[in-house]
Amino acid sequence: MKKIxxxxxxxxxxxxxxxxxxSGFLPNSFGTNTQAAVSQAxxxxxxxxxxxxxxxxxxxxIISGGEGIDLxxxxxxxLSAILTWMIVQGKDERVLPAxxxxxxxxxxxxxxxxxxxxxxxxxxxxxxxxxxxxxxGVVIITNHSNTPGRLAPIMTRVIARPLFLxxxxxxxxxxxxxxxxxxxxxxxxxxxxxxxxxxNRVTAKLSGVNVTHMVLGTYALAGALAAFxxxxxxxxxxxxxxxxxxxFLFPSIAAxxxxxxxLSGGKGSYFGSMAGALVLILISSVLTTMxxxxxxxxxxxxxxxxxxxxxxxxxxxxxx
Amino acid sequence: MKLxxxxxxxxxxxxxxxxxxxxxxxxxxxxxxxxxxxxxxxMRVFLPLVLLTAGQAVVILTxxxxxxxxxxxxxxxxxLATRVGLEGTVNQTLTWFxxxxxxxxxxxxxxxxxxxxxxLQPIITTYATxxxxxxxxLFILPQPGGGIPAKVANVYRTNYPLxxxxxxxxxxxxxxxxxxxxxxxxxxxxxxVGGRAQAAYETxxxxxxxxxxxxxxxxxxxxxTGICITxxxxxxxxxxxxxxxxxxxxxxxxxxxxxxxxxxxxxGPILGALTLGIIKNIVSFANIDYWWQTFVNYMIIxxxxxxxxxxxxxxxxxx
Numbered sequence: 001m002k003k004i005x006x007x008x009x010x011x012x013x014x015x016x017x018x019x020x021x022x023s024g025f026l027p028n029s030f031g032t033n034t035q036a037a038v039s040q041a042x043x044x045x046x047x048x049x050x051x052x053x054x055x056x057x058x059x060x061x062i063i064s065g066g067e068g069i070d071l072x073x074x075x076x077x078x079l080s081a082i083l084t085w086m087i088v089q090g091k092d093e094r095v096l097p098a099x100x101x102x103x104x105x106x107x108x109x110x111x112x113x114x115x116x117x118x119x120x121x122x123x124x125x126x127x128x129x130x131x132x133x134x135x136x137g138v139v140i141i142t143n144h145s146n147t148p149g150r151l152a153p154i155m156t157r158v159i160a161r162p163l164f165l166x167x168x169x170x171x172x173x174x175x176x177x178x179x180x181x182x183x184x185x186x187x188x189x190x191x192x193x194x195x196x197x198x199x200n201r202v203t204a205k206l207s208g209v210n211v212t213h214m215v216l217g218t219y220a221l222a223g224a225l226a227a228f229x230x231x232x233x234x235x236x237x238x239x240x241x242x243x244x245x246x247x248f249l250f251p252s253i254a255a256x257x258x259x260x261x262x263l264s265g266g267k268g269s270y271f272g273s274m275a276g277a278l279v280l281i282l283i284s285s286v287l288t289t290m291x292x293x294x295x296x297x298x299x300x301x302x303x304x305x306x307x308x309x310x311x312x313x314x315x316x317x318x319x320x
Numbered sequence: 321m322k323l324x325x326x327x328x329x330x331x332x333x334x335x336x337x338x339x340x341x342x343x344x345x346x347x348x349x350x351x352x353x354x355x356x357x358x359x360x361x362x363m364r365v366f367l368p369l370v371l372l373t374a375g376q377a378v379v380i381l382t383x384x385x386x387x388x389x390x391x392x393x394x395x396x397x398x399x400l401a402t403r404v405g406l407e408g409t410v411n412q413t414l415t416w417f418x419x420x421x422x423x424x425x426x427x428x429x430x431x432x433x434x435x436x437x438x439x440l441q442p443i444i445t446t447y448a449t450x451x452x453x454x455x456x457x458l459f460i461l462p463q464p465g466g467g468i469p470a471k472v473a474n475v476y477r478t479n480y481p482l483x484x485x486x487x488x489x490x491x492x493x494x495x496x497x498x499x500x501x502x503x504x505x506x507x508x509x510x511x512x513v514g515g516r517a518q519a520a521y522e523t524x525x526x527x528x529x530x531x532x533x534x535x536x537x538x539x540x541x542x543x544x545t546g547i548c549i550t551x552x553x554x555x556x557x558x559x560x561x562x563x564x565x566x567x568x569x570x571x572x573x574x575x576x577x578x579x580x581x582x583x584x585x586x587x588g589p590i591l592g593a594l595t596l597g598i599i600k601n602i603v604s605f606a607n608i609d610y611w612w613q614t615f616v617n618y619m620i621i622x623x624x625x626x627x628x629x630x631x632x633x634x635x636x637x638x639x
Contacts, residue, residue: 069443116622120629123579125385125443129566130622137615144611250451253444263441295458302451309440309448 008260012275019282020044026289042168044281049174050236052277054229054248055255056181057110057222059273061124062256063185064218065198065265071128072113073226073252075135076106077245080230082143085240090150102227109135110223114216139242151238159235170236181270194218198266251280254305332588334628335575339591342598349605356483363487364477366597368393368549370487370590372564373571374494375541377589379534380572382514383581384435384442386535389542389568391453392427393561396420396546398457401466401556413472421543427453428539432532450565457558467555476551491590498586510534514581571596574624595624 024037054073061068080102087098109131116127158169185191196204197214205211229248234240257263258279259272283304287297343353352358372389379386404416427449434445467473476486501507512520513530521527542561549560569579575592577584599620608616 067443116626116629119633120626121632122625122629123573126566126569126573126579126625127622130570130618130625133566133618134615134622137612137618140614141611250447253447257444263444293459293462295455295462298455298458299452300455302448302453302455305448306434306440306445306452309444310434310438 008258009269009272009275012258012260012272012279016275016278016282019279019286023282023286023289026286042166042171044285045278046168046170047285048274048278048281049170050229050233051248051251051255051281052174052274053177053232054226054245055252055273055277056177056229056270057225058252059181059256059259059261059268059270060185060194060218060225061222062253062261062263063194063198063265063268064215066117066124066201066215068117068124068218068265069128069253069263070113070219070222070226071125071249072109072131072135073128073222073229074245074247074249075132075139076109076223076226077230077233077248078240078242079109079135079139079245080106080227081234081244082139082149082240084231084234085149085151086142088150088152088155089148090152092152092154095152095155099228099231102231103224106223106225106227106230107220108223110220110226111216113223114219117219118212118215136242143240143242149240151235155235156238159232160238170232173232178270178274185270190214190217195266200266251277251301254301255280257305258308332576332585332591334631335588335591335595338574338624338627339595339598342595342602346598346602346605349602353601360480360483360485362597362601363485364552366594367485367487367490368545368552369564369567369571369597370491370494370593371541371548372545372568373575373589373593374498374586375538375545376568377572377575377577377584377586378510379442379538380569380577380579381510381581381584382531382534383517384531384534385446385569385579386431386538387443387446387565387569388427388431388450388453389538389545390561390563390565391450391457392424392539392542393546393549393564394457394558395423395427395453395460396543397550397556397560398461398558399423400468400547400550402461404468406467406469408469410469410472413468417547420546421540424539424541424543424546425536426539427542428536429532431539432535435535436528436531454559454562457561461556461558464555464557464559467553468550470554473551473554476548477554495587495590502585506530506533511582514583516582567596568593570621570625576628596621599624 020041054077058070058073061070083102083105084098087101088094113124113128113131116122116131117124122130159173160168160170162168164172185194193204193209193214196207196209197211201211204214230245233244233248237244255276256268256273258276259269259274261268261272280301283301284297287300292300347353350358353362372393376386376389399420400413400416403419404413408416431446431449434440434449435442480486481489509520509525509530512523512525513527517527517531545564546561550556553560571592572584572589573579573592574595575584575588575590577589600617603613603617603620
């Protein structure tokens, strides 16, 4: 008996297409209006950009194995969004320094996560969850008096509006971002070593990979990527609040899982996470069109993830 | 060498030291801490986390983790607040206590089914179910409100038997039953699965059933926690359990149970839960500015989590 196998990223894209067509048949959706359908599709891809970027760091950490997971991503997004907002103060020339600053802050937070995990042997789950609490604490301290801030016009223009041939700037940034992620994962030594430590840290170490440096680097890079996500999110929404990043946390992990990246590490791709982000945004958009309340949306997201995991996230049984 | 030997033999040693350190600090800030009344008041606040931690410890002992416990607590709170209500009768309350315990067992069985029989990873599975359960709690009770009859809640809050809060009976009972369970075949299986599941399977340990059972235990304990916390507050809140998941996991880690499984027990994690409760006391008695409390609280938790690592690090460098 031959098993038909479709790679998870392709399956996720197919699922996204099916969901999109399905969403067209819902009342008050686009129906047979092609133009409306195209603009809706573009909008959904645009929305998936933010989740996709936040899921990038998550993808790296999960590939690196060792029960790697980053539960501080949501808090980093909030912190980075608020920092961007405070530094920029409505001035275009401050955008670049702000971006550099938040990337650095994100990288330092990631580095601390990595150090706790590799030197102090704290489990990634607990370490990043604790870190999320600390960052939230910092955000509360800095933001409780409603620190003034404002976005620069250039950020809104580049991130939130159509930039070129009617394509939103966010999508163009996403394409470059994805190319960069692909290069990092598939064409660099760092990428090769990342998969190696994900499969088996002991054999990786024996074959000359500096596991300590790899883990530190991966968590630092993931922190910077989450911070970049926060920068993009605030550029899109233009407002900041304490729980800005939290709603992205669970979907960022789910997107990685839906995209077929093994949660035990060592196998996966960023394209999968991008497709996963698209699927999750679509599900949530379908539920919004169906006018479901938040509680039900949350339940459906949880159940969807369980079903998808049951299809291709299973570990080997003991018998084999 | 000698120290590492000790800490391996007695995984609770470090948790006991941390416990006494925070107790002394708390005593320094709040001198009434050792008075009977204060102890009773503290214990009734600590008990819910103690119960949740004990359940989590069993799961972690076998190498799993249950991130959905907080949302099971929330479901219980939402159910009790809407089905019993402030005007409910004592009988009604007791019936629903029974029902929510069954709900907890059911929720735990769902986790157990996915983790043990479908062989999904515990972290992501229980994370997914935590979303499902959390949504369910919000669906049952969209906003905080409702509650249970004050008459019932007061039994937990003020009417203690023999002047000692219920916690003083429940916690020793928990520890004693754990000591008894350890001696049974089931108890040995728990450690065997946590040590190395594949080896346990090859020596005919029913690994899947054992793993399944730990999630059921954890769901049951989460439901019990939900009852306790509803008794404590007297009111319903569909998100009351959310912050408790991290606290329970932290308590287990502080209590000397390794997240990789196979080492530890219940007494250490219970000490860990009490330690976390005292840390909260310290933060509120140290006159820390309200805006700094989240930060300070989590910093202390991170430091407590890092402590064993630091000790190991220094020891390794010396040898």
